[in-house]
Amino acid sequence: MRLDQLGDFQRTHRNGDLRLDHAGQTVRLLGWCRRVRNLGSLVFLDLRDRWGLVQLVANEETADPQLLAKLKAVRSEFVLAAEGVVAGRESRNPNMATGDVEIRLTGLRILNTAAPLPFPLEDEGVGEDLRLTYRFLDLRREELQRNMVLRSEVANLTRNHFRELDFIEFETPILTKSTPEGARDYLVPSRVHAGEFFALPQSPQLFKQLLQVSGFERYVQICRCFRDEDLRADRQPEFTQVDVEMSFVRQEDIQGVIEPLMVKVSKLVGKDVLTPFPRLPYREAMEWYGSDKPDLRCAIKIQDVTAPFATSGFNLFRAAADSQGQRRVRALFFPGEAAGLLSRKALDGYQDQAKQMGAGGLPYAKWGKDGLSSSFKKFLDAAAEAALKDHFRVEGEGLAIFAVGTDTQTSRILGDLRVKIATDLAATEKDPALSTLFHDKNTFAFLWVVDFPLLEWSEEHQRFIACHHPFTSPHPDDLDLLETNPGACRAVAYDLVLNGYELGGGSIRIHDAETQSRMFRIIGIGEAEARAKFGFLLDALSFGAPPHGGLALGLDRLVMLLAGKDNIREVIAFPKTSQARCLMTDAPSPVDERQLRELHLLPEAKQTYRVGAVFFESAEGGSPELRGQALQQIGQLTPRQAQGLVTFDAQGQILDTQTLSGPTFEF
RNA sequence: GGGGUUGUAGCUCAGUCGGUUAGAGUGCCAGCCUGUCACGCUGGAAGUCGCGGGUUCGAGCCCCGUCAGCCCCGCCA
Numbered sequence: 001m002r003l004d005q006l007g008d009f010q011r012t013h014r015n016g017d018l019r020l021d022h023a024g025q026t027v028r029l030l031g032w033c034r035r036v037r038n039l040g041s042l043v044f045l046d047l048r049d050r051w052g053l054v055q056l057v058a059n060e061e062t063a064d065p066q067l068l069a070k071l072k073a074v075r076s077e078f079v080l081a082a083e084g085v086v087a088g089r090e091s092r093n094p095n096m097a098t099g100d101v102e103i104r105l106t107g108l109r110i111l112n113t114a115a116p117l118p119f120p121l122e123d124e125g126v127g128e129d130l131r132l133t134y135r136f137l138d139l140r141r142e143e144l145q146r147n148m149v150l151r152s153e154v155a156n157l158t159r160n161h162f163r164e165l166d167f168i169e170f171e172t173p174i175l176t177k178s179t180p181e182g183a184r185d186y187l188v189p190s191r192v193h194a195g196e197f198f199a200l201p202q203s204p205q206l207f208k209q210l211l212q213v214s215g216f217e218r219y220v221q222i223c224r225c226f227r228d229e230d231l232r233a234d235r236q237p238e239f240t241q242v243d244v245e246m247s248f249v250r251q252e253d254i255q256g257v258i259e260p261l262m263v264k265v266s267k268l269v270g271k272d273v274l275t276p277f278p279r280l281p282y283r284e285a286m287e288w289y290g291s292d293k294p295d296l297r298c299a300i301k302i303q304d305v306t307a308p309f310a311t312s313g314f315n316l317f318r319a320a321a322d323s324q325g326q327r328r329v330r331a332l333f334f335p336g337e338a339a340g341l342l343s344r345k346a347l348d349g350y351q352d353q354a355k356q357m358g359a360g361g362l363p364y365a366k367w368g369k370d371g372l373s374s375s376f377k378k379f380l381d382a383a384a385e386a387a388l389k390d391h392f393r394v395e396g397e398g399l400a401i402f403a404v405g406t407d408t409q410t411s412r413i414l415g416d417l418r419v420k421i422a423t424d425l426a427a428t429e430k431d432p433a434l435s436t437l438f439h440d441k442n443t444f445a446f447l448w449v450v451d452f453p454l455l456e457w458s459e460e461h462q463r464f465i466a467c468h469h470p471f472t473s474p475h476p477d478d479l480d481l482l483e484t485n486p487g488a489c490r491a492v493a494y495d496l497v498l499n500g501y502e503l504g505g506g507s508i509r510i511h512d513a514e515t516q517s518r519m520f521r522i523i524g525i526g527e528a529e530a531r532a533k534f535g536f537l538l539d540a541l542s543f544g545a546p547p548h549g550g551l552a553l554g555l556d557r558l559v560m561l562l563a564g565k566d567n568i569r570e571v572i573a574f575p576k577t578s579q580a581r582c583l584m585t586d587a588p589s590p591v592d593e594r595q596l597r598e599l600h601l602l603p604e605a606k607q608t609y610r611v612g613a614v615f616f617e618s619a620e621g622g623s624p625e626l627r628g629q630a631l632q633q634i635g636q637l638t639p640r641q642a643q644g645l646v647t648f649d650a651q652g653q654i655l656d657t658q659t660l661s662g663p664t665f666e667f
Numbered sequence: 668g669g670g671g672u673u674g675u676a677g678c679u680c681a682g683u684c685g686g687u688u689a690g691a692g693u694g695c696c697a698g699c700c701u702g703u704c705a706c707g708c709u710g711g712a713a714g715u716c717g718c719g720g721g722u723u724c725g726a727g728c729c730c731c732g733u734c735a736g737c738c739c740c741g742c743c744a
Contacts, residue, residue, distance in 0.1 A: 042701040182744035229743040469744040
């Protein structure tokens with residue numbers, strides 16, 4: 001098809017803006033054809049641009065035959081420039097923002113054609129692999145367009161927010177140094193320095209701290225970070241974080257800067273959020289919610305019910321009571337009608353889930369109209385039954401689900417179950433009143449989890465490792481515990497949590513060299529190693545580093561939650577699959593051997609020489625020494641073998657000979 | 668590294684107990700159609716049943732392996 005030129009065509013309006021007020025005006029529009037409806041001598045076409053959709057129309061009476069024929073030749077996703085007069089419609093479409101008007105075509109340029117799309121842009125259920133392969137088409141879909149706009153707005157709002165607070169935006173290196181601890185690094189081989197590597201940053205952590213030492217006091221960066229770990233629905237190997245660092249601050253100061261930002265971005269999607277956000281110590285988060293990122297939309301808390309079973313006939317529970325705190329009985333209690341919504345089948349499902357997490361079973365007690373039914377009722381005497389009912393303050397109906405084990409085991413089982421059940425209950429939507437008790441889709445429940453442990457014992461490494469990172473300041477009240485009981489030492493570290501997702505985390509940092517050295521020592525980094533890896537940091541801390549701290553927010557996750565999605569790929573323009581591939585570009589992919597050699601990633605073994613007329617040409621610029629060896633070797637070859645490529649290893653041994661066509665060369 | 672799940676026409680899917688010619692809707696192509704807006708009507712083309720191997724007289728269906736997408740555990744300071 002012969003294409004038209006854009007030429008001097010100028011857009012006069014955005015398609016989505018046209019209303020009856022524009023009637024009679026001649027307008028010039030641009031965009032893509034969403035669909036043609038050809039009724040014979042009357043043709044409709046929906047023209048889409050970034051801002052909306054408007055209907056074009058032409059018929060035999062109003063348009064000349066050439067124009068009509070051209071319009072009929074248009075297919076879906078053709079790129080068009082249209083000129084026409086705005087007019088009210090004979091039959092209006094209330095489902096469309098521009099449904100009261102249509103454009104009576106007076107001119108049409110076909111700027112480009114389009115092959116039939118591999119998938120329809122309107123359908124929801126298209127396979128994600130296909131969408132990712134043709135991501136540039138997927139991004140034409142209204143929802144992804146909306147998500148990208150939202151993402152852009154969040155980024156802008158964030159920049160403005162920090163700018164108003166006198167923050168300075170920095171760019172820190174992408175090619176940087178590999179750091180121990182933490183996630184696996186993406187490595188970049190150095191061509192100039194054989195055998196040495198850059199690492200892509202897992203975060204600009206040390207740079208932003210050094211900028212505090214430099215005296216900038218308020219740092220912000222919206223930066224890409226890289227972690228070579230396995231993916232999840234909310235995790236990509238490269239992701240964007242809002243990185244913040246401030247001098248002369250306490251934890252509350254950082255939180256005080258972030259909270260108003262969260263209020264603003266929530267407002268973008270019509271959500272009102274109250275500040276200050278609740279602060280929940282890590283220990284309480286684990287005790288009540290079994291998670292360090294609790295979803296506070298659900299009001300149900302985990303309860304300790306070890307005591308009511310202390311004298312019970314149910315051995316499993318009584319043994320826990322006798323274990324002096326080693327093992328506990330903990331429970332989730334769902335009061336009232338919520339209990340009735342949980343079917344026996346659902347309970348079986350939860351039990352399977354709990355067993356996968358290492359629970360022996362999932363004992364339950366259900367109070368209904370017929371009194372108590374329970375998986376362990378036969379072990380309970382009247383007194384125990386009464387104690388149980390009294391403990392949960394059961395009035396009418398109720399359901400208790402139990403787990404027995406250590407703190408960690410029961411937290412994991414009941415913490416996961418709490419979220420699962422709340423989600424399921426919310427999905428039933430049988431009673432709007434329940435939404436105050438369980439997951440309310442329309443609520444944003446922010447909170448800070450604070451007082452994280454500084455260190456945790458690693459079975460794998462047989463030493464303590466930093467929970468957050470090794471630059472995190474110990475809690476001033478716990479400094480004495482550092483050497484005596486490291487596991488009990490708290491950190492001045494805090495996570496921002498929204499609806500069960502960790503949105504970000506931060507800490508007050510160590511700002512004196514001595515404490516930093518102490519910290520390295522405790523996590524098993526010796527003085528020499530600390531010097532080699534973090535010498536610049538220790539130096540910096542010794543030249544007047546101010547007290548400082550900060551945090552990093554996951555921008556992708558934030559936008560995901562604002563967009564109401566449960567998958568991070570929906571808010572990233574070009575994401576990777578769960579196997580860390582890009583289906584569109586097919587990265588990662590193999591590279592030429594030549595590239596690998598340049599980067600010193602292949603042994604320098606092979607040297608290939610072409611046997612020419614009277615001289616040897618080295619493809620790799622081999623040393624004179626090697627060339628001499630090669631000559632010697634070739635001298636031992638028969639003339640037939642000598643016509644071609646001869647490959648040697650580093651010791652000058654012949655690895656391969658390859659005969660080439662061409663004039664015969666004789667030694 | 669481990670577990671679960673999916674893979675059939677361009678797309679979304681159905682396919683019975685293993686049975687001889689693998690279907691539907693949609694999209695695409697062609698024709699007709701003056702008020703459509705998921706236009707309608709008529710006709711047509713369109714398949715490496717992910718790939719490889721095996722069992723069987725016979726495999727889309729059963730078995731083994733493998734690849735890819737998705738979800739989870741481990742991992743992610």
